[in-house]
Amino acid sequence: MSIKSKAAVIRDNKLAQPYKTSKPLSIEEIIISPPLENEVLVQVKGAGLCHSDLSVINGSRVMPLPLVIGHEGAGEVVEVGSAVKDIKIGDHVSFQFSPSCGRCRRCLEGRPQVCELAAATKGKGQLMSGGSRLSDLDGNVLNHHTGVSCMSQYSVVDRGSVVVIDKSVNIQDAALFGCAVMTGVGAVINTARIRPGDSVAIIGLGGVGLNGIIGAKLGGAETIIAVDIDPSKFIRAKELGATHCFDSRNNDTIEEIRELTKGGVDFAIDLAGVIPAMNTAYELIRYGGAVVTAGLSPINTQFSFNHSDLVAQEKSILGSYMGSCVPVRDVPRFLNLFQQGRLPVDKLIDGKITFDDLNEGFDKLSNGEVVRQILMPNA
Template identity: 60%
Template sequence: MQAKAVILRELARPAPYAESKPLSVEDVTLLPPAPTDLVVKVIGGGLCHSDLSIINGSRGTPLPMALGHEGAGEVVEVGSAIMDIKVGDPLVFQFSVSCGRCRNCQSGRPQICEEAPKARAKGELISGGSRIRGDGGEVIRHHAGLSCFSNYVVVNRGSVVKIDDSISMDDAAIFGCAVMTGVGAMLNTANIRPGQSVAVFGLGGVGLCGLLGARAAGAGTIIACDVDDRKLAKAKGMGATHTFNAADPELKTKVMDLTGGGVDVAVELAGVVKAMEAAYSVAVRGGRVVTAGLPPTGAKFAFEQGDLVSNEKSILGSYMGSCVPVRDIPRFLAMYRAGALPVDGLIDRKIGYDEINEGFDRLASGDALRQILVPHG
């Protein structure tokens, strides 16, 4: 099957990307699906900072790679071993496929499947190999088993969640990454209780989803922190009770004074070590610090061990919002329909292939929170 894909062939080309053009839109061939695979027509793909961290070289990856890990689409072909999905079904992609057999999957934590990283590191599907070929049979790697900036993709059954058709598929795209990661970090990992105080560090798409998740959980004081005043204004309009510029040298003092000693939960969603340090510093004695941000490879966060012990703080990593996708994506969609998660307010614009490089310039500069690539125009 012929398709179009957004291909990255070289890491860390200089910005602006509108000039250096690290991403090319290429004609590719999709190999037939394996028995446990699906062919999906992609309706929308979200531009995310995780994509940007690959483009700018912060996180390494095998190349050439067809990018895109957040999106939604419609089934056009079903592998012979799949019985619970049919042609025409709407789907949301999820970027951490699970094997269903390893100890983490069996203990109810499929988001940290032990087998999935092995396929991901090679740019392959968990069912084995790549299904994307370039000119002359060149092997093109899959991004997170998805590559959903393509107009059609072959994915493993475990990489999708079937949904109903009551939501625009363009809007549904962000539920597979931004919503799962941000909302899940608040509801699943942090386990916020009504009335608790929360500080959110980093107000990109994931961070603002986290803010909405804190609000939906019934948090009392919701403090939003970022270095970009435009994002602080956005957060205020989405339910933050207080906003502080993260570059303010008095930030810790102001948060401590406001909350009477610190927040119950401090959540880092920027993928920046300084943001993690700030989050740790404002957690109350006995408080929880949660991080779902992915910094550049090799970045390290340090803390005083005595402080951790004597103040009985907890530091929790949150991958994919500690979500079970087949449980949480429908749950978050139901909250969206009920008005509890107005995440469509994060989508700045919808773009075509001709804007893909410029789109990442806008994301990097903070001029956009979430843009949706619409492969079929």
């Protein structure tokens, strides 16, 4: 049967900051239809505030509105569809925002994170089985955010949108693993495939970027260079493994990094999602080096490079969606590394908030005052 749930709904993506005043996210009671045969209903225990959410709020990435926001989180399963046999009520799960059909060309070649069916349904604000399970109290359809919509007390999702996790893991900490950890650590470990002794520049030190620092240390990089426009982030970057830090606003930064690394880094990883960061990344790589980008710039922005330079120096530019992760493989192994103390992502959490603080929380994120906050919708 359908249930009611308090949720964060965005209906207008043109409201200006401060969001504490304009309130782009309205906290509403919504109706959630029961899960279909291949879906599960989850009581959300924690949802991370991410720049990808912020890009929906400020309109830089267009999603179908009205929409129940939230794509990074964790919770406890409270109901399963009739065809779901490998998940049971009471299981703890981490959400991940790219379910897969298992049958399209991308899935068949072992790249479920870029499933073609998932991309099509997420773009429509729907679930994999088609349509929405969400509506407001007047019966109007609400769209799903990347098939997750976890800034809600409850969320109904495709079975493929969750990964069962060990109950020994703190479930609020686990919220970060469905986006920030997979994207940042995965970009370094899976997409770049760094090796011990490599030099790596991480550009952009938000939640994803700091996970990139952690991933570079985990992978054995010898030189880990943190680059950002905000030097206040350098203290945390060094605590997590950065060997050097540079302010990208300094006109000499690229020259100084190239001198430090004797010609450039092996890998420059853009985790900022803005074109200036991509330009910096390309300028930083050596002969035979690679740019990896997991940052999502606003729609229709363009990045250009010197084609002759790309060929003559055999450079590479690689896109990394969701850290090139296979969630059912990577979320458990990253959680194991977290429990061993080798992925200290809990150090990125700056606070836990309720719905009352959510709009202000996005002000803090936009202003660079915090890395990650965890919304506890059932608190």
